Amino acid sequence: MKYNFDSKINRQENKERKNDLNYLKDNYQLDDVSQVINSSIADLDFQTPDDIRKAIIHRANQSTYSYTFVQKEFNKAIQDWYQKLHNIKISQHWIKSGHGTVNALFQIVQAFTNKGENVLIQTPIYGPFFRAINLSERNVIENKLVFKNQTYEIDFKDFENKIIENNVKLFLFCNPHNPGGVVWSQEQVQEIIRICQKHKVLIVSDEVHGDLVLNDLTHQSLLKYKVTNNNFIICNSPNKAFNLGGLKGSYLIIADEEIKRRLDQQFEKNSTTSPNIFFQPALISAYNSVQVFKWLKELKEYVYENYLFLKKELSVLENVEVMKMQASYLVWIKYDSNLLSFETFNKLLKENNLIVGMGAEFGSGNDWFRINIGLSRQKLQELTNRLVNILKIKKEK
């Protein structure tokens, strides 16, 4: 059965950051909040698949919500999921439950570096990567990605130099990449591993968009590669694929016992203990259900169609470049700030009641922005109409 991603759902009553009108009114400047399209948060507009909802309701019906523990079924579901979706074998002993991927990034930075030390990232990047480093009083070292042919390439010479010059021992890798939607190639991942191994740099691979790799591309999880001394950590969660961010759960995969022990200690220091009572049943159902597996496949097809639709609609604009979207449902767009100033862009966003992820949030210039196209085609049409209206320096015929 085909899932109907076109159906309309009203989420304004759900007290969600993305949709709550009072929240949006307090936090954004819009002419008419009742007309808002919030395209800034990486949260799907669709309902979470039914089996996941049923698992949560089943747990809720038990009427007690005491402290829990990490269940064997949780680890087994993750192990099976990796085998089923990615053809990757992992041991259940490598899995560690967490309180969100972003939380894990903070704890990793604090566990494996000291204050004042340097941590490498590739920019632009999802904002919390900066925050995990800066708020932990470490320094951000940037390997700037190179925009070419509507995607990002890596300047490996700079990557290695930055490691050497700054005595970097920790690299936070966004794989696949947010905001660029890049699925890194085998060669790129191998080269990253080679350089990091050579300089004994711990690689932390944030793979929360890995289940959303599109078309016939393959998610290049670090788990597919041989890394000396297993000097890596994978951070993941089902939150992006199934809209479970509000449950604040996640997991890590760590093959090296010493790295795992150090992170266990860090989690203990911060009292990051048992998971949220609803997170485990939600993850178990997401990863085990045949219905959810099919839903995910259909979701990816629908979202990619959305991307093609968006590209076509924006192709009338002269001043816009749209990145390839190889994974997830986020599109990274550049406009020509010589033709449209940032101040005017901002003013037009406000007038059109549209919220986008601004380039600066990702460490980029403000001539970039990110939108979320995990929404119904009808709403996407409205979103693209507004974008064309804002960026409307049209190509001359």
Ligand SMILES: Cc1ncc(COP(=O)(O)O)c(C=O)c1O
């Ligand atoms: C690269 C990346 N990591 C982490 C997160 C958040 O993950 P979690 O909900 O598990 O904290 C996001 C959300 O957009 C993301 O894009």
